[in-house]
Amino acid sequence: MTRPDRKPTVLQVIPDLKTGGAERTTVDVAKALIDAGWGAIVVSQGGRMVEELEAIGATHITLPVKSKNPVQIWRNAAQLQKVIRENGVDLIHARSRAPAWSALWAARREKISFVTTYHGIYNQTNALKGFYNSVMARGDAVIANSEYTANLIRQRHPFARDRITVVHRGSDLTALAPESVSEDRKAALRDNWGIADKRPVVLNLARLTAWKGQRVVIDAMAELARSGDTKTIAVLAGDSQGREAYLWDLRDRIARNKLQKRVFLVGHCSDVPAALALADISVVASVEPEAFGRAAVEAQAANVPVIVSDLGAVPETVLAPPEVIEDERTGWRVPPGDHVALAVAIRMALGLSDDARNDLTDRAANHVRASFSVESMCAATINVYRQLLGR
Known part of the structure; x- marks a missing residue:
């Protein structure tokens, strides 16, 4: 328990700060801590988001916490102990498995609170992998980023059942609103992507990895082309993060379907x-369960009709029949990996009248404002910290 006359300091640990939902959440929580007058430190191996983190007044410390080497994980625990002692850290929050083991050992040795956030659906094919994953359920408090994730933790790690708190990932909804984006920003991005004006744009915002389903989007575009659609284009915006074989596979798939002028691989996008x-439709085409699905939330906040794969946490983020009636729909859910169903949903979304589209996007925006703001996420996270620290 911290002294009542001193603001606490929180140390977050994450493999790197390159891109991704967990990384975005780390920076958002750090900013909320600084705004509240608390101390905020992040340990990672670095990345493009470090500059943003330091600009808000948080401290970044570079350590090799991305390593899964058991010896390095053990050494990292000692380094984290040093960070804790030198900076008066009161609580350590781990957001990934390898650094979580280091953080757990450091927290126990230094007798400070340990928090985890279960950000992903970690593969668990055997007992050894189950033990490795279990560190994410060993926090004094365990944050799940969706009810889907919370149920998964309960099934895998029953010992953590009473320590789970659901905190939905939050986004900066004000920044995502269409009126917040200038024409200059849109024009600059359009020029950077090399896409023509006034063509329907299907946007897939996801790092380039097979489970995110970019192949399904390409196949759906081929299906649209076969049905006579000559206008719609798709933008696949995401960093390959070194997956060159997958990147070349996508390029080959585009070429084989003669979609070079219809599907664009544009790399990482820093201006979401x-x-x-610029998008007429946003597609989340994942073929494996999403623990949360930030891209779907952000599309709804931006008044863009969204189509998602029907698995994982998406029933929490995108409302659709049969869970709700048609008049409460906020987007479309299609079977994962089904490019024909995706093409049908794209045609349906593009065929909406202006009034029907506005009704849909208004419902969607209201839905995410009620549940998925960055402010509510940060407040709920800091409340977890307060409970542990007796503040």
Whole structure:
């Protein structure tokens, strides 16, 4: 328990700060801590988001915490102990498995609170992998980013059942609103992508990895082309993160379907609101369960109709029949990996009248404002910290 006359300091640990939902959440929580007058430290191996983190007043410390080497994980625990002692850290929050083991050992040795966030659906094919994953359920408090994730933790790690708190991942909804994006930003991004004006744009915002389903999007575009659609284009915006074989596979798939002028691989996108402002539809085509699905939330916040794979946590983020009636729909859910169903949903979304589209996007925006703001996420996270620290 911290002294009542001193603001606490929280140390977050994450493999790197390159891109991704967990990384975005780390920076958002750090900013909320600084705004509340608390101390905020992040340990990672670095990345493009470090500059943003330091600009808000948080401290970044570079350590090799991405390593899964058991010896390095053990050494990292000692390094984290040093960070804890030198900076008066009161609580350590781990957001990935390898650094979580180091953080757990450091927290126990230094007798400070240990929090985890279960950000992903970690593969668990054997007992050894189950033990490795279990560190994410060993926190004094365990944060799940969706009810889907919370249920998974309960099934896998029953010992953590009473320590789970659901905190939905939050987004900066104000920045995502269409009126927040200038015409200059949209024009600059359009020029950067090399896409023509006034063509329907299907946007897929996801790092380039097979389970995110970019192949399904390409196949759906081929299906649209076969049905006579000559206008719609798709933008696949995401970093390959070194997966060159997968990148070449996508390029080959585009070429084999003669879609070079219809499907664009544009790399990492740093201006997500502008990307969504250029989109007519946003597609989340994952073929494995999403623990949360931030891209779907952000599309709805940006007034963009969204189509998602029907698995994982998406029933929490995108409302659709049969869970709700048609008049409460906020997007479409299609079977994962089904490019024909995806093409049908794209045609349906593009065929909406202006009034029907506005009704849909208004419902969707209201839905995410009620549940998925960055402010509510940060407040709930800091409340977890307060409970552990007696504040």
